[in-house]
Amino acid sequence: MTALLETRDVRYRYPHGPEALRGASIRIVQGSKTALVGPNGAGKSTLLLMLNGMIRPDSGEVLFEGRSLSYDARSLRELRRRVGFVFQNPDVQIIAPTVEQDVAFGPANLGLPPDGVKRAVQDALASVGLSGCEKRPPHHLSGGEKKRVAIAGILAMNPDLLVFDEPTSSLDPASSEEIMELLDELVDAGRTIVISTHDVELAYRWADTVVLMEQGMVLASGSPGDAFSDHALLRAARLKPPWVLDLYNELILRNVIERGIPPKSVLEFTDLIERNTRGHLPQDEPGRVYVCDADATGGDEIRALIGAGIVDHVGAMGSRAKEFANREVILLDFTYGVIDKCILKALIGESSLIITTGGMIDHVHRRIREYSLESGRMLAAIPLGGRREAQMSGEPIVW
Numbered sequence: 001m002t003a004l005l006e007t008r009d010v011r012y013r014y015p016h017g018p019e020a021l022r023g024a025s026i027r028i029v030q031g032s033k034t035a036l037v038g039p040n041g042a043g044k045s046t047l048l049l050m051l052n053g054m055i056r057p058d059s060g061e062v063l064f065e066g067r068s069l070s071y072d073a074r075s076l077r078e079l080r081r082r083v084g085f086v087f088q089n090p091d092v093q094i095i096a097p098t099v100e101q102d103v104a105f106g107p108a109n110l111g112l113p114p115d116g117v118k119r120a121v122q123d124a125l126a127s128v129g130l131s132g133c134e135k136r137p138p139h140h141l142s143g144g145e146k147k148r149v150a151i152a153g154i155l156a157m158n159p160d161l162l163v164f165d166e167p168t169s170s171l172d173p174a175s176s177e178e179i180m181e182l183l184d185e186l187v188d189a190g191r192t193i194v195i196s197t198h199d200v201e202l203a204y205r206w207a208d209t210v211v212l213m214e215q216g217m218v219l220a221s222g223s224p225g226d227a228f229s230d231h232a233l234l235r236a237a238r239l240k241p242p243w244v245l246d247l248y249n250e251l252i253l254r255n256v257i258e259r260g261i262p263p264k265s266v267l268e269f270t271d272l273i274e275r276n277t278r279g280h281l282p283q284d285e286p287g288r289v290y291v292c293d294a295d296a297t298g299g300d301e302i303r304a305l306i307g308a309g310i311v312d313h314v315g316a317m318g319s320r321a322k323e324f325a326n327r328e329v330i331l332l333d334f335t336y337g338v339i340d341k342c343i344l345k346a347l348i349g350e351s352s353l354i355i356t357t358g359g360m361i362d363h364v365h366r367r368i369r370e371y372s373l374e375s376g377r378m379l380a381a382i383p384l385g386g387r388r389e390a391q392m393s394g395e396p397i398v399w
């Protein structure tokens with residue numbers, strides 16, 4: 001497959017500084033989720049800055065869609081429209097007094113007419129779950145919200161590829177999970193994403209391609225399972241293996257489980273252990289996963305489900321859904337990793353409700369259908385709200 005973006009043997013020395021890159025080659029394929037992983041000072045940020053031409057290599061080359069980058073102003077402007085860069089610290093990126101003005105900056109600069117700018121801003125804010133925050137001053141927002149504004153500012157230019165330098169640094173665990181879920185949604189919508197991180201747990205869980213870096217060089221690049229299983233390589237990169245993979249390998253050594261596809265989540269690990277220890281997966285009647293659209297469901301409807309004991313757990317995905325739950329005083333059991341947690345509960349016969357909005361509704365159905373097909377356990381996702389006829393019939397809909 002041709003790479004969307006590629007670096008070939010790039011080297012770079014900062015003026016009066018160290019040689020930050022000493023011959024680094026990476027390939028970013030369209031639609032992929034790539035994580036550059038390495039300790040501080042490995043050269044990750046420097047390599048990322050090269051991807052949209054902010055740093056020019058001393059030697060080697062950077063190619064976009066197979067063509068070597070040109071560094072004249074016009075070419076760089078076009079490149080930066082297609083390759084957006086989200087800085088580690090959103091305060092560096094956010095410059096305008098209101099969210100709307102900040103997000104409008106990029107599309108206005110591209111010369112879009114006023115109504116085109118307005119649409120781009122609305123679409124970008126909806127994608128990051130910040131519709132309704134247009135007039136708010138960015139410095140009044142939380143760290144996670146500021147990050148979303150910075151991402152919206154880039155999305156408003158409709159880039160093919162988004163580059164994130166340490167996307168979760170300085171965010172609390174819940175905000176970090178939400179940002180990574182947002183990145184997944186962007187990939188679902190057809191974008192390509194590259195991040196840098198020294199968090200092996202995050203890279204293992206999220207990425208489909210991991211690039212291990214140390215001292216300005218690429219030590220290895222491949223699937224997270226392969227890259228993080230090579231202990232000698234990890235030692236060279238001054239990293240520890242992700243604990244899920246460590247535990248998986250230890251259980252194989254002890255003949256508790258057989259080698260297969262390494263699990264990435266609690267759900268995958270639970271399935272693997274059940275399959276290995278019981279010889280099969282239990283086929284008890286599973287619980288149900290109800291899904292509702294926060295924009296089309298009333299709080300009373302949800303409270304009735306909870307009150308009648310039809311739903312044991314409630315989760316919300318996305319900030320609009322969480323705001324809705326907050327407003328309606330609906331206590332949330334799950335605020336991140338929601339789909340997997342609801343599937344885990346369904347597998348022990350308990351039912352859950354996922355409150356979400358927009359394209360994430362389809363994402364929930366897709367994820368549950370994929371899990372059913374992969375695991376052979378038929379789980380039902382039952383829509384509430386928008387599809388009342390299905391709800392009235394009482395029949396679970398299997399997607």
Ligand code: ADP
Pocket residue numbers: 014015016017018019020038039040041042043044045046047196
């Ligand atoms: P990472 O992102 O993996 O932490 P960086 O790309 O930031 O690594 O840094 C690679 C090397 O380049 C480090 O030795 C760092 O000190 C140096 N470096 C980074 N930015 C600058 C700069 N603006 N000026 C001089 N040296 C720098």
